[in-house]
Amino acid sequence: MHAMSEPTLSARQTFTRLWPTISPFRLGLVVAGIALIVNAAIDPFMLTLLKSLLDDVMGRRHAGMLLWMPLVIIGLILIRGVSGYISGYCISWVSGKVVMSLRRRLFSHMMGMPVAFFDQQSTGTLLSRISYDCEQVASASSGSLVTVVREGASILGLFVMMFYYSWQLSLILLVLAPVVSLAIRLVSRRFRRISRNMQDTMGLVTSHAEQMLKGHKEVLMFGGQRVETERFGQVSNRMRRQGMKMVSATALSDPLIQLIASFALAFVLYAASFPSVMTTLTAGTLSAVFSAMLMLMRPLKSLTSVNAQFQRGMAACQTLFAILDTEQEKDEGTRVIGRAAGHIAFRNVSFTYPGSETPALNAINIDIPAGKTVALVGRSGSGKSTLASLLTRFYDIDSGEILLDGHDLRDYTLASLREQMALVSQHVHLFNDTIANNIAYARRDLFSRAAVEQAAQMAHAMEFINKMENGLDTMIGENGDYTLASLREQMALVSQHVHLFNDTIANNIAYARRDLFSRAAVEQAAQMAHAMEFINKMENGLDTMIGENGVLLSGGQRQRIAIARALLRDSPVLILDEATSALDTGSERAIQSALETLQQNRTTLIIAHRLSTIEKADEILLIEEGRIVERGSHQQLLQQNGAYARLYQMQFSQASPLPE
Known part of the structure; x- marks a missing residue:
């Protein structure tokens, strides 16, 4: 079985597992952390100036402080601006690197998954994992980290200042700290659950949109606009409801934390009225301590708000790790x-x-x-x-x-x-590249232009390639349907459902072998596939770009490109799975002749409905x-x-x- 396991890690365990991906860029984190601490230290320092202003300046003890205090304030603001820029840039740099690393790792892992995995997962869901979920990780590793470090440093700095001036009043806040921590923890669990539901729903939204885009002709032909609109509306509404749940949880958590903090402030003011406490306070001290308590509201609120963002990121990490934990295709053989x-x-x-x-x-x-x-x-x-x-x-x-x-x-x-097999199947993938590059896929450096054209010619593909403006270099579009087989280094795929990549004809023929096939070899394969007949009529020949999934080509033309790709492989085992099913009688006869030539001295397995071909x-x-x-x-x-x-x-x- 290749089903993805349900994520069960806590946020801490998830972040611990994410850390090896972040650690190579820890220098950026260190620089950002220093800048954030410097930025956070400005507030306590400003409150210290406030105390001095009230006790010393207003008390006429050091009136000269008014002369240099404005310059100090301007300097502090400049330091805050510079440190904010440095921290923001470094954190964004680190998060960008982390997301790129995760995406490349996820993409590479998916390419190693067996066909059964893709049978069980929708393309839209997997695309959502690579795009949406990775972006959620970016939010967690940038915005959330900035807020946690900056606001955490602010809270620490304010507490230190408060304890320095009045440990009695500050102690009251520490008593309420466990209550605030418990409230945040309870809210975090709900955030994570809602975030996971949002990611699953986003996969459904992507999947429904993908199905409509791929089947738009069927939708138009069968009048399915209303049905598809209703289906998409349902999943979109589910996404909206999950979003509103997140907003509701966030909106509820903010006033809850502030309510707890307000009780603390009220109790501090009440305690300050005790004679034993009042004798230890000056006007500046009381103002500084009380201002610090008020300033604690902002970082506490920010930490509560960023918790939702952080939990979304951690939930996204869990879904990515679920894929990365799924077993790849077993390759235990040793014989080469x-x-x-x-x-x-x-x-x-x-x-x-x-x-x-x-x-x-x-x-x-x-x-x-x-x-x-x-x-x-x-x-x-x-x-x-x-x-x-x-x-x-x-x-x-x-x-x-x-x-x-x-x-x-x-x-x-x-x-x-x-490597020993060329598969001509019912489900062909041609890449978002030129015809020539698809024919010579992964061996383009070995096959000449002539070889690609010859393969296209043998597959009767040149008949339509030559009619295109760019010929073999026509871009033929991208297709989200390709399976693990089309990514295999050794495979050539040809079918009645031809998949061409958004690239030139030459690159589609030489798919995944551009470095091995010379231009002449690609042209020769196109020629043998009877593809040069249409390729030569295109302005750019083999370098014609042929649109998304070969939209600029007919079904028969696309199939000839795929056959040219198979011809270029020269594999000892040939598998023909309905290889000529999309061709007209004339083209089928021509390609049948080419395939019979190709079958010589090769072990061939033919799967066919048309008995005349076997x-x-x-x-x-x-x-x-x-x-x-x-x-x-x-x-x-x-x-x-x-x-x-x-x-x-x-x-x-x-x-x-x-x-x-």
């Missing part, structure tokens, strides 16, 4: 291989998706000799794509074993295993409800006149004589 021969074997493999009771695969046995092609057919949900996910170890099997060249997949390191497979497996019910060549299965033959007859009897 340069290039596999490609012999694949499934031996009595069974698998059930997490949270499901029905097995997706049951006792599957398949042997694919190196260089051979095996096709999987069957209804949607029969388990065909699950086999591809198990082969790439997006999921681990429950029982049995999967072998590559006689070794269990779990014996290989994940990087080495996925007739040349060495073996065809018909899967129903996670089991292999028929197997053989195309002709053998037709002669058996079983389920495959009926499926074949149904497809071709319904085929339209008109071009697609």
Whole structure:
């Protein structure tokens, strides 16, 4: 299971865990702390001047003090301004560094999470964790820290001054200190609970907005504006209610603390009326002590108010740590291989998706000799794509074993295993980059421009790339749907749901391999994918930017870019999961020819609904409800006149004589 654990740490434990992230920047904290203490010391010093003014100047003992006291006051104000600037700058610098460090750590950890984790978490919630929650941490580590240190130093300085002038009156305030501390502690618990609810609700708001933005065409087509507006209104109202609870708790805590403090002040004035106390007080002393007590109200109120902000930050830290504590994808293999021969074997493999009771695969046995092609057919949900996910170890099997060249997949390191495979799947991610960079992803320095264009050409992608203003360098937009697979160093993804990154065509083809693929290699891959036919018609060719998620490309054009990316990998194992499903008949024939060339001397697993695309497979497996019910060549299965033959007859009897 990869569900995130519920945060149970206290605020102190949470901050203790956050400290290693803050400690590398402690020099900034030290400078800020010194500046804050200097800033806080101004108030007690000003009250000392007030006492001297009343006792000495007004008492005519040192009337000359009036000559230099204005200069001292101006100097103190200047010191306060400079120290305030230094503390504010240093604290903001530290908080910015902390937030950047947390975000990078969180992002890196998410990239190491298994596919099952992303199946259980909405994209909107995870985006909220990276953006909103990290900003809450920034508030806790900047504004809250400034307030705590400055106001804490102010309270300490005022108490020291008060005890120096009248320990009897000051002692009264210490008696009430535990009451104030208890009130703040009780309020803190409510703040933290509300803050956690606000973060969860913000994740829902982000998730609903994301779903509407991604499915806006369906919303418009099916008239779902009212439904989506109501849904978003409900979660937005939940966020508003949580916000009002926070405001209510804050508004209640402020007068509560002030009420407790007012009782203390009243009692101090009453105690000062006792003859035994009055004989120890001068007018200046009483004014200074009483003024200090009044000045304590401001830092006490600030500490109470900042408590809500601090608790929001700590609650945000807890949600971030919950993700960081979630186990990453296991990579316990030690075997590293340069290039596999490609012999694949499934031996009595069974698998059930997490949270499901029905097995997706049951006792599957398949042997694919190196260089051979095996096709999987069957209804949607029969388990065909699950086999591809198990082969790439997006999921681990429950029982049995999967072998590559006689070794269990779990014996290989994940990087080495996925280096051997090019996955052409139903869920393709192309990056927010150019076409060329997507084709040569992560190997751009190895593949030339020509290689990228050749890959695009072979995938019939150049037909549309050439029509674009910037060709392969067209930006194709960003897409929040990409999974761990699309981030894998070794994977190429091509599907009927193509995901292109907001970058140039060349960068999409060379995705994650820009440093390994030369420009010529990228162009060659585009050419082989039949992509150069449209890329050459674009003004910037492979350097054409193609918009968010390839919005400037048609479905078939996007798919050819993804196929070019797979062609560029030159992996010994090829997985084709509905690779040509989004293409018209003409493009499919052209790409089918390119894919047949690509399949030569490669072990190929084809998952298809169109039986016309798998007739040349060495073996065809018909899967129903996670089991292999028929197997053989195309002709053998037709002669058996079983389920495959009926499926074949149904497809071709319904085929339209008109071009697609």
